[in-house]
Amino acid sequence: MTDQNRPHRFATRAIHAGAAPDPATGARVQPIYFTNGFVFDSTEQAADIFAGRRTGFSYSRGSNPTVAALERRIADLEGAKAGVAVSSGQSAMQLVLMTLMKSGDAYVASPRLFGGSLGLMRRLDGRYDLKPRFARGMAPEDFEAAITPDCRAIFCESIVNPCASVVDLDGIAAVARRHNLPLVVDNTLASPALIRPIEHGADIVWHSTSKFLSGSGQTIGGVICDAGRFDWEKAGGYNLITEPWPDYDGLVLTKAFPETPFAAACRFFGLRDLGPGLSPMNAFLTLMGIETLPLRMERHCANARAVAAFLKDHPAVDWVSYPMLPGQPGEDLARRYTPNGPGSIFTFALKGGERAALTFIAALELISHLVNIGEIKSLAIHPSSTTHRQLPEHEKAAAQVGPETVRLSIGLEDEADLIADLTQALDRLG
Structure with missing residues (x-):
């Protein structure tokens, strides 16, 4: 050829x-x-x-x-x-x-x-x-x-x-x-x-x-x-x-x-x-x-990996669902199918429960409280009361969208600015 x-x-x-x-x-x-x-x-x-x-x-x-x-x-x-x-x-x-x-x-x-x-x-x-x-x-x-x-x-x-x-x-x-x-x-x-x-x-x-x-x-x-x-x-x-x-x-x-x-x-x-x-x-x-899709997805994945790693080590966070982190459930499948990263949408749970999750979202300044995902801007939502509110409680738990859970859609901002915004919001939890 x-x-x-x-x-x-x-x-x-x-x-x-x-x-x-x-x-x-x-x-x-x-x-x-x-x-x-x-x-x-x-x-x-x-x-x-x-x-x-x-x-x-x-x-x-x-x-x-x-x-x-x-x-x-x-x-x-x-x-x-x-x-x-x-x-x-x-x-x-x-x-x-x-x-x-x-x-x-x-x-x-x-x-x-x-x-x-x-x-x-x-x-x-x-x-x-x-x-x-x-x-x-x-x-x-x-x-x-x-x-x-x-x-x-x-x-x-x-x-x-x-x-x-x-x-x-x-x-x-x-x-x-x-x-x-x-x-x-x-x-x-x-x-x-x-x-x-x-x-x-x-x-x-x-x-x-x-x-x-x-x-x-x-x-x-x-x-x-x-x-x-x-x-x-x-x-x-x-x-x-x-x-x-x-x-x-x-x-x-x-x-x-x-x-x-x-x-x-x-x-x-x-x-x-x-x-x-x-x-x-x-x-x-x-x-x-679509013309910029490959460039954007590379940055989306890099930012999401950095943010997920930061959250995983934070004392206020119970767990993070991003599967590309070492030792996470599903890591083998993620590395097999998505070697460049499994996207930029993931959930994490706060040890303080639903009140902590809602307080955290309200405290975000750079990251928008918005129901969409996959945008160049970073977004956060409380799935239990919005996108997955119709599920019974046991199904929310199985889907990892319990009341303590926040969904993030990580955008293309500078990684350090995103982590700074997350830090100040987490600090509000005491």
Whole structure:
């Protein structure tokens, strides 16, 4: 292979993948296409696009050139065949579950997940009978033990929000293959800069792009990536993907889109029917953020490691959940899957309990009290009373989000300034 034909490396693709100079104007930056509709060349073209016989732009709810550039870039970075961008990470998760399953179907879920994910799972279970079977633990054999005949997928996070545990993706993917189930991975906390789950056997990857991918806390978005290698027809039970759509002249997505039928189903059902389309402005801001993703993740991880080490040795701190520290639970998995660091979100517990946790957060000056994560600015939140408040107390304890716990999202500030702010806040505890 010549140098000219060698695939570009990750940092180069983060800047260039999915976009090119605008052919009409020569603009080098991806244009923002602020339009809700697109003129058709002919009535035949319009009919073909709406029937799924031809791809093209028709209405921005389903596809838009700026959004499409974002979809191509993230799919490229994840090693996927296609991406579908939506209005939020919560929308992305909902579309994945509702595209894969119909009422009465089940799926195996990790016992440790973001609180918003758990809330949505329980709501979809109660209202639409999409049943999560929670594994008893995080080991691959725990996921396997939870599989039942009505299961249609296995669902986990690559790095657990908020405790920063790194998941054994290779092991869980082997379980999924043995049972002919797609593995769905929320890669929000890792981003493709740290972990690319498809390389470890995942079939579907999704993100809240509001976090590390955009990076600046400016915008909301989500994306679904289809690895394009799961055999849906062999597995059976995925009617939106393998059976005819009567309202599309009997269109069968595995025949019309043989490489990416799941992504096609997300677009036809998710965007055309349910409608959580992404604004082209939000897509543009996320594209700009991704250009600096590799640089930012390097600094995020370095700062988080320093802050976690400081907290671990502080007399007011009971424990720290950052797995890259020597001797921490999960250290082996973290070093195996994330040699550059397991992101910058983690939890720690204060010996003074809930009162100490709330006092500490209120005393922070540089670090913002804010619910988002993955921003260039450092953030802190009390999960027990906010993001994970709907969990029973025993589940909060299992997820390491008890009342004594603080979640940090470490940003790009100078390490010494962050530690100084933490120090003065901890000093307030007496």
